[in-house]
Amino acid sequence: MGVATTLCVSLLLGMCVSTLAETHSLYYIYSALNKDVALPGIYEFTALGLLDDREIDYYNSKEQMKIPKQDWMKEKMEDEYWVKGTQSRKSKEQWFRVNVGILMERMRHNDSDLHVLQWRHGCEIDDSSGAVKFVRGIDEYSYDGSEFLSFDDQNMRWIAPVPEATPTKQKWDDVAILNQYTKGYLEKECVDWLVKFMDYGKQTLRKHSPPEVHAFAKKCSSDSNKLTLTCMATGFYPKDVVMSVRKYSTSLPEHLLKSSGVRPNDDGTYQLRKSVEIPEDDKANYDCYVSHISLPGPIIKEWDGQCYDCTSQNVLSFVLGALSAVLVVIVVCVVLKKKNIICAGDPQTSSDPVSYIEVPTENGKTPMNGNGVHG
CATH class of the missing domain: 3.30.500.10 (MHC class I-like antigen recognition-like)
Known part of the structure; x- marks a missing residue:
């Protein structure tokens, strides 16, 4: 934890x-x-x-x-x-x-x-x-x-x-x-x-869930001469995780990567994806390095060097399957994305801290309105 x-x-x-x-x-x-x-x-x-x-x-x-x-x-x-x-x-x-x-x-x-x-x-x-x-x-x-x-x-x-x-x-x-x-x-x-x-x-x-790690590539949507190589870890809990995309066992700088950030799955676990664009003919050895508290040692998942067409059925099914757990979150965030709204709810139990802003009353006054009841 x-x-x-x-x-x-x-x-x-x-x-x-x-x-x-x-x-x-x-x-x-x-x-x-x-x-x-x-x-x-x-x-x-x-x-x-x-x-x-x-x-x-x-x-x-x-x-x-x-x-x-x-x-x-x-x-x-x-x-x-x-x-x-x-x-x-x-x-x-x-x-x-x-x-x-x-x-x-x-x-x-x-x-x-x-x-x-x-x-x-x-x-x-x-x-x-x-x-x-x-x-x-x-x-x-x-x-x-x-x-x-x-x-x-x-x-x-x-x-x-x-x-x-x-x-x-x-x-x-x-x-x-x-x-x-x-x-x-x-x-x-x-x-x-x-x-x-x-x-x-x-x-x-106390139940820790280890991540499943995948490495895959597809054609880059913005450059036909490049591939988008993605490392994905999913199903892990707690949410703290270390992920690196590596080339010849050397971690690529974070500023070269696109990260999804840690996102919730609908079963209480989390997922994280990091991607990098590489030349289509790049023959280097790439792998995904993932460390998590649930693991006795890091997982190193090598990319098999295969490229799948973006529209091929097998990749589409793979990606949709991997992301199906967070579709509801994505829908909410798309609706609120315009304003960068936090996608979340609220906490309490029996003594939430006091909160007040001016609350108009029937007589036109604006007293403080406090609620010190937890949850």
């Missing part, structure tokens, strides 16, 4: 050693759209809890129920937890609906386009020494995929990277108890929930 610190001993030899710290994380992500996009699996409001990148609970504006996504969450958490969690999610859904509108007015936007407000908060710990050590806490808001407001945990203040966020920053910073609460949640309450969940789900969370 956790974050992989990659110590590249020698790029010339293509050798990397991974030092894996026992780092664990608990994050909640809320996403609200200004309107329904009428696409399967995409809702006006979603909330998602992630423990070490595994989904543990979920809520959307259609079903309006906070539900467990892990068997151990269903077994360990009492019914009252899910009832209160559902009430909290409904409250946050209303808060987001109001504040999406407020931010659209502030940004001088209208309903003719899609707009998204997101909130992500949570914490990370390191227990490699046998004792729990707080690593960092995050509480941040984004609007249309760009950072809007974030909490500086060390200095207990809000950071406004855009002028439109300054009024909210000033209002929140003027309430000392709010910033004290936020810091306390990130460093103490969130950590307590994280440790509790780690204990409840320890059997499942």
Whole structure:
């Protein structure tokens, strides 16, 4: 589990050693759209809890129920937890609906386009020494995929990277108890929930899945004299992985590669692809080097030197089969790609950190609207 610190001993030899710290994380992500996009699996409001990148609970504006996504969450958490969690999610859904509108007015936007407000908060710990050590806490808001407001945990203040966020920053910073609460949640309450969940789900969370590694090439779409050589690793968990595309056992520089980034499969595992363009008549020996915590040693998959036509049935079937697990994610990201929106949900349990933006009331005043209920 956790974050992989990659110590590249020698790029010339293509050798990397991974030092894996026992780092664990608990994050909640809320996403609200200004309107329904009428696409399967995409809702006006979603909330998602992630423990070490595994989904543990979920809520959307259609079903309006906070539900467990892990068997151990269903077994360990009492019914009252899910009832209160559902009430909290409904409250946050209303808060987001109001504040999406407020931010659209502030940004001088209208309903003719899609707009998204997101909130992500949570914490990370390191227990490699046998004792729990707080690593960092995050509480941040984004609007249309760009950072809007974030909490500086060390200095207990809000950071406004855009002028439109300054009024909210000033209002929140003027309430000392709010910033004290936020810091306390990130460093103490969130950590307590994280440790509790780690204990409840320890059997499942300890399961590591090794990657399957493939090396294949097809004609380059932009240059008929070149091939696109791809290394693909899929089915691995946790998501930290080291991948190199190598020529004669020497790692190619990362700036020459195109990377998909680590993407989720629908079974809780992950996949990663890296590609490089090479001359069609290149006779060099290429391979894919993959290192993962689940492996006793790195996997080195040699490219067989074969080129498959881009439209041939065998390659099409291979690629579609490999990517079928992330089609839903791709659909969501295509819809939101225009604005670089994060494709995710939100976390909580029974004490999410406080969040406020101006919320109009019937009498026209704009008080703070806080919700300190976890999940």
